[in-house]
Amino acid sequence: MRDDVLTRDPGRPAAPGGKGPLAPGAQVWHNFALSAGRPAFFRSSKGARVFAEDGTGLLDLYGGSGTIILGHGNQAQIEAVRSVLGSGATVSLRHPLEPRLAARVVELCPEAEYAAFFKTGSEAVHAAITACIRATGRRKVLTTTYHGWLLPLGYLKPERRSAAERTSAREASGNASGVDVVDLDWQSPDLVEQVRQAARGAACVLITPNALTPAPEVVREVVRAARDAGALVVFDEVKAGFRYAYPNVTAVWDLVPDLRVLSKAMGNGFPIAALAGGELLASESTFSLFSTYASEFVSMAAATACLDELAGGGYDAFATASSALYEGLSEIGPRYGVAVRGIATFFRLELPGTVHPDELCRALYDRGVLYHPLDEVLASAAWGPAEVEQALAAFTGALDETILG
Numbered sequence: 001m002r003d004d005v006l007t008r009d010p011g012r013p014a015a016p017g018g019k020g021p022l023a024p025g026a027q028v029w030h031n032f033a034l035s036a037g038r039p040a041f042f043r044s045s046k047g048a049r050v051f052a053e054d055g056t057g058l059l060d061l062y063g064g065s066g067t068i069i070l071g072h073g074n075q076a077q078i079e080a081v082r083s084v085l086g087s088g089a090t091v092s093l094r095h096p097l098e099p100r101l102a103a104r105v106v107e108l109c110p111e112a113e114y115a116a117f118f119k120t121g122s123e124a125v126h127a128a129i130t131a132c133i134r135a136t137g138r139r140k141v142l143t144t145t146y147h148g149w150l151l152p153l154g155y156l157k158p159e160r161r162s163a164a165e166r167t168s169a170r171e172a173s174g175n176a177s178g179v180d181v182v183d184l185d186w187q188s189p190d191l192v193e194q195v196r197q198a199a200r201g202a203a204c205v206l207i208t209p210n211a212l213t214p215a216p217e218v219v220r221e222v223v224r225a226a227r228d229a230g231a232l233v234v235f236d237e238v239k240a241g242f243r244y245a246y247p248n249v250t251a252v253w254d255l256v257p258d259l260r261v262l263s264k265a266m267g268n269g270f271p272i273a274a275l276a277g278g279e280l281l282a283s284e285s286t287f288s289l290f291s292t293y294a295s296e297f298v299s300m301a302a303a304t305a306c307l308d309e310l311a312g313g314g315y316d317a318f319a320t321a322s323s324a325l326y327e328g329l330s331e332i333g334p335r336y337g338v339a340v341r342g343i344a345t346f347f348r349l350e351l352p353g354t355v356h357p358d359e360l361c362r363a364l365y366d367r368g369v370l371y372h373p374l375d376e377v378l379a380s381a382a383w384g385p386a387e388v389e390q391a392l393a394a395f396t397g398a399l400d401e402t403i404l405g
Contacts, residue, residue, distance in 0.1 A: 032358070032372050038365045045072035047382040050370060058370040059391055063378035066239040069265035070306060070314050071382025077268060080305035081298055095297035101304050105274045108247040108307075111256035112276035116287070117294050121238030121263035122148030124273040125206070128259045129153075131280045131287045132204035132232045133179070140180040142198050142205040142226070145212075147236050152179040153206075186212060192221045199229035207233065207257070209240040209249045211342030211376060216253045223255055232280070238263040238273065239376075243322075244346040246315045268309075270302035314381045319345050321383035328392040329377070336399040348376045355402050363398035 033040040042050045048071060049057040060068065070077070084097070102115040109115075118124040125148045129141055147153045182198045184191065184205075191214065199205065205226040207219065214222075223233050235257040237248055242265040245251040259280055263273035281287045306314075323344040330340045337352040351357060357373030364371045369391055371377070379388075 032361055032374070033365065033370070037358075038362060047071045047073065048380060048384075048387045058365065058368055059383075059387055059394075061369055061371045061377055061379065061391065062375060063380055064269055065264070065372070065375060066243065066378055067264045067267065067269050068378070068380050069242055069318050070268045070309050071380045072269065074268055074306070074309060076309050077270070077302045077305045080301040081270075084298060084301045087297075089298050090293075090296050094295050095300065097297045097300040097304065098295055101300050102274075104304065104307050105262065105276050109260050109276040110250055111258070111260065111278055113278045114281040115274050115276045116281065116289055117300070118263075118273040118275065118289075118291060119271045119293050119296075119299075120148075121236075121261060121273045122150045123291070124261045124263060124275045125153070125234075125236055125238065126150050127275055127287070127289065128234045128236075128261055128277075129179070129204065129206075131259065131277075132234065134286045135280055136203045136230065136232065138201055138203040138231075139178060140182060140198075140202040142182045142184055142195065142202050142231065144184050144186045144206060145208045145210060147206050147208065148238070152181050186214065191218065192225055195222050195225040196229065199226045199231040202226070202229065202231040204232040204234050204258075206236050208236040208238075209244040209253075209346070211346060211348040213342075219253050220255060223257075232258040234258065235260045237261060239265075240346055241265055242310060242315065243318075243378075244343065246310070246319075266306060267299055267303045268306040270299040270306075272299040272303045309381075317381035318379065318383075321379045321381065321388060322346075322377075324385070324388045325377060325379055325383075325391060328388065329395060332392065332396055332399070336403040338399065338403075342376070346376060349373075352403065359402045360398055363401045364394055367394035367397055369394040369398075 031040060039052055041053065043053050044051045045060065048059055050060045050072065051057050060072070063069070098117065101117070105115040106112045116127070118127065132141075133139055141152070143153060182202070184194055184198065188194060195205065205222070207222065213219065226233055233255075235249060237244070238261055241248060241262040248260065248262070250256055257277075259275060259277040261273065261275055266272060266274065275281070310318075326340065326344040326347055329338075329349065332338075333340050333349070339350040341348055341350050351360065351373070361371060361373045
């Protein structure tokens with residue numbers, strides 16, 4: 001990775017030695033473009049595209065790591081934000097938008113009676129774990145994938161890792177919390193038996209729908225095994241929420257959790273997360289929150305508008321675009337040994353070992369498409385047939401270049 005570019009603000013001269021002022025590790029997951037030798041700084045975004053400093057537009061298949069589901073600069077959100085921005089960003093205590101948005105979240109989550117808000121999914125997942133520990137008196141947590149970067153779960157590079165690799169990465173980060181984290185192998189044929197053994201003495205199991213999620217009947221057995229052992233169940237839908245299924249994964253799993261975390265697509269680019277649940281959030285003995293920015297209401301206005309847009313056809317438009325990409329890439333992929341993993345609204349590409357992800361990122365970038373080679377393929381409702389056609393043509397050309405040579 002080129003440190004001189006990575007750590008240099010494009011509007012400010014580099015420090016002596018060609019580095020600074022951004023820390024090299026700042027937003028490391030966003031630096032894939034730099035690793036591929038392409039710019040990572042963009043001045044603006046609108047609809048399906050992001051725009052570089054020179055005005056060049058790229059179709060955005062990274063979608064802010066899943067935050068952009070309606071498209072960049074959604075007009076309904078712009079109007080909602082304008083309507084409240086003149087009143088400031090906080091009223092020091094609580095804004096009437098907070099209980100209204102909470103009611104919307106509760107309405108979408110069949111297990112929920114209450115909701116609380118945060119700025120990031122990592123915070124909300126951390127709060128869910130804390131509530132489960134308080135409720136059970138247990139200090140063991142079972143995980144199935146990446147659940148945010150905060151300790152005790154976190155490590156800073158959320159690539160696809162095996163359970164053993166996640167454990168090793170976490171131990172290298174240090175764990176001073178006293179919480180025992182057990183990494184389950186989500187792909188193991190013995191997953192249910194793993195849960196039966198590991199859930200003894202566990203406060204909770206965190207379950208995340210993703211491109212490698214087992215069949216719904218397996219997930220149901222996992223939940224049953226965890227609950228039989230007295231563990232609580234948390235659905236981490238930080239990234240998959242409103243994408244994997246609408247309005248949430250209960251629609252396909254026919255399961256309700258004890259707690260559910262939503263974020264990313266809920267704000268369509270604005271920083272917000274929600275923790276929803278019933279009894280666990282009803283008492284301060286199991287849940288209490290003091291967060292300086294939890295009641296910031298500009299993001300709440302944006303999230304309310306986003307939920308309105310999704311319910312009013314936005315989700316259907318997103319699903320149509322994502323499904324078209326899924327079908328097109330599923331047709332193209334086998335020619336190059338590329339597998340498409342997941343479902344039509346939440347999927348990723350599995351590249352052959354002969355191709356370095358940076359190479360595909362670079363080739364797509366040069367064909368007008370921004371794509372994170374280790375993330376899902378993340379379209380938005382702003383994509384239409386023309387954008388899908390352009391993206392598929394770009395993938396064909398990029399795969400020709402990187403695989404067929």
